[in-house]
Amino acid sequence: MDIAIVGGGSAAVGLLDALAAPDGVTTAGGETGTITVFEPSPHLWRGRPYGPDLDTVLVNSPPALMSIRSGDFGHYAAWLGERGAEHVDELLGRPLVPRALYGDYLVHTAEKAIAALGERGWLVRVVPAGVDGVARPGARLVLRTNGGEEHEATHVALCVGGGTPPDLYGLAGHPGFTGDPYPMAGTLDRIPAEADVAIIGSGLTAVDVVVSLAAHGHRGRITLLSRSGVLPYVWQRPHDLRPRHVTADRVAVLHQARGFVTLDDLTGLLRAELADAAEDFDELMAELRDTETEDPVRRLRRQLDAVDDPRIGRRVLQQTAHTVGPYAWRLLPASDRAWLRSHRRTATSVASPMVPVNAAVLMRLLDSGQLDITSGVHAVEPVNGGFRVRAGDSERTADAVVNAVNPSAQAVPLAARQLVRSLAGTGLATLHPSGGLIPADPRVHVVGDLTGGGSYITSSIPGIAAQASSTARALGTP
Ligand SMILES: Cc1cc2nc3c(=O)[nH]c(=O)nc-3n(C[C@H](O)[C@H](O)[C@H](O)COP(=O)(O)OP(=O)(O)OC[C@H]3O[C@@H](n4cnc5c(N)ncnc54)[C@H](O)[C@@H]3O)c2cc1C
CATH class of the missing domain: 3.50.50.60 (FAD/NAD(P)-binding domain)
Structure with a gap:
């Protein structure tokens, strides 16, 4: 062989x-x-x-x-x-x-x-x-x-x-544009400390860029540009969690019995997991439902305060999204997969949270006004050696743009x-x-x-x- x-x-x-x-x-x-x-x-x-x-x-x-x-x-x-x-x-x-x-x-x-x-x-x-x-x-x-x-x-x-990262706005080759921020040791020191920096994206790569700029003593304004404005959730202290219901074995049993598995089945498993822990399923669902509409700064603050919260709901989702999720995804009907795709931002931010130490840096910069989040971005264009950002009806400029769009x-x-x-x-x-x-x-x-x-x-x-x-x-x- x-x-x-x-x-x-x-x-x-x-x-x-x-x-x-x-x-x-x-x-x-x-x-x-x-x-x-x-x-x-x-x-x-x-x-x-x-x-x-x-x-x-x-x-x-x-x-x-x-x-x-x-x-x-x-x-x-x-x-x-x-x-x-x-x-x-x-x-x-x-x-x-x-x-x-x-x-x-x-x-x-x-x-x-x-x-x-x-x-x-x-x-x-x-x-x-x-x-x-x-x-x-x-x-x-x-x-x-x-x-x-x-x-x-x-x-x-x-x-x-x-x-x-895909170059969504065709900025490759323009001075001041960083197409791929990794490794950051070779990209961020090209950005002057006073520069007004716009980061395209608000996921984990964007968080890495903000935290590394801050550690480098960046003094200029930093803005996260995104269509949705959703930040990753914040990890909670790990529990020795062994889900009993949301498991690949339970999904396999459902699949064998009926030949298919639906999102309702998976929700049922999660409901059973939470019932065992005497937790409120509807409360967790309400938090998920609000992900794309709630003010991201308010949620970040709340989740930073809840790192120690003993409830298992989010922990079950975070863990099983990567273990049971890839298997269950393939068994779902196309309509359920389409529904999940339409809630991609929520699912990604729950499944791939940021670590609390980084969340604390973001919170400090947001509170001081050095960092802000602009949602509804629909264009980023090179102008006069810098960049113009269009979001909704408003416009703003930036000296440097870092691409942190997830492929x-x-x-x-x-x-x-x-x-x-x-x-x-x-x-x-x-x-x-x-x-x-x-x-x-x-x-x-x-x-x-x-x-x-x-x-x-x-x-x-x-x-x-x-x-x-x-x-x-x-x-x-x-
Ligand atoms: C920036 C970043 C941070 C991440 N951090 C985490 C984390 O903290 N925790 C976590 O769980 N996951 C994390 N992930 C997700 C996941 O862990 C990584 O993506 C992981 O490295 C994927 O491993 P891989 O071997 O599939 O791909 P890679 O690590 O990308 O390795 C693929 C290799 O294939 C080589 N290659 C490509 N094409 C060819 C070719 N034609 N011939 C020969 N070689 C080729 C490349 O040179 C590369 O070395 C992160 C992902 C990224 C992008």
């Missing part, structure tokens, strides 16, 4: 770790083989988010949700050990480390997995190149790198990650466009009508955001780890 893993970020690390597990890849008769990882970036195993960057760019989730080993919530926390003590978010009561430090965990995990696989007779190697195409001239697959080399494989796992979940990364075209062209995979790729050959696997037919919520580490684990199982099944 010769496995080719295309892309060497978190998904590849999760896959290697799962293959190296004692019950990982074993083919009939104990046969081993080779595993070749193709990764062109110098920051092997770190992917787009976890390379070198400013210390203010933190992981977005508590340690239990950053484990790259599926089913082992303590794996990352155990690696972090004492190092976590200097990064504790006092409000959350858990360490939130700089993303580059989390990258060290990925490097460590990959190296341990490679050593374990080596001991079991596998030859694992890394080719520092991108893959542009896959052909199937005979029984085997042939990968072509962008350097023109060819590599044979029996199986291919695509771990190429997601897209970069769509199944966006094809630029570096994988040719590869995706090639897979679709050879019939090894098909393009899903709503984005992403569906393998059309049992030798082809996809891990991460490129997986076709997924929801609009981008993969988080637990989702990637779960997918990596099931891909390892599929590869290990002769």
Whole structure:
């Protein structure tokens, strides 16, 4: 067996770790083989988010949700050990480390997995190149790198990650415009401290930009520009939460019994979860319903005050959106998926909250008047060496614009466009009508955001780890 893993970020690390597990890849008769990882970036195993960057760019989730080993919530926390003590978010009561430090965990995990696989007779190697195409001239697959080399494989796992912020207003190339703020160590210091900065977007990337500007001593005005003005929710202190109703098993039982699952079914599971905890389901629904209309500053203040609130409602949604959500999404009727799409802003801000330490910075800047939020934005144009922003009937200017628009979940990364075209062209995979790729050959696997037919919520580490684990199982099944 010769496995080719295309892309060497978190998904590849999760896959290697799962293959190296004692019950990982074993083919009939104990046969081993080779595993070749193709990764062109110098920051092997770190992917787009976890390379070198400013210390203010933190992981977005508590340690239990950053484990790259599926089913082992303590794996990352155990690696972090004492190092976590200097990064504790006092409000959350858990360490939130700089993303580059989390990258060290990925490097460590990959190296341990490679050593374990080596001991079991596998030859694992890394080719520092991108893959542009896959052909199937005979029984085997042939990968072509962008350097023109060819590599044979029996199986291919695509771990190429997601897209970069789309340039909604066509501002690329204009001085003062930052098209992709990451890594922030190389982009934000180009912005003068007195500049009036407009950030397009109000999601987690926008929060990272605000917090990093503030840490750099930025003195000018900062404005979050968005169509909806919705900010991410704020994480609450983690509970040792084990949902009993909103689980993949319960969804599977419903599916088997009736052949379909509806949003009403999922709501019923949530209602049962809250009833067990003697919590008010209608109150939670009212909070969700108001997300797109309530003043975002008022909600931010309320949620910062409620970090310790013992109620489990939001915690259940945050956790299960990434664990049960991707599975349940595919079973829903098209009408329910369309309804959820129409509430995309609410679902995304609940499922991908900001960490309290960042929420506190935003709150301070909003209170001081240095930060504001402009909703209803419909145009951002370059004028006289700066920018003009149109929102509703009003206009304002900015000296610098930072793009923090979230790419769509199944966006094809630029570096994988040719590869995706090639897979679709050879019939090894098909393009899903709503984005992403569906393998059309049992030798082809996809891990991460490129997986076709997924929801609009981008993969988080637990989702990637779960997918990596099931891909390892599929590869290990002769
Ligand atoms: C800025 C940011 C911050 C995030 N923070 C968090 C967080 O705190 N917590 C959380 O749970 N989730 C977070 N996520 C979501 C998720 O954890 C990450 O997106 C995760 O890194 C995805 O892993 P991946 O391996 O699928 O993709 P990536 O990490 O992007 O890795 C993909 C790799 O594939 C390579 N590649 C692409 N095309 C090719 C090709 N043709 N040939 C060879 N190699 C190729 C790329 O160079 C890259 O290294 C974040 C996402 C982003 C974008």
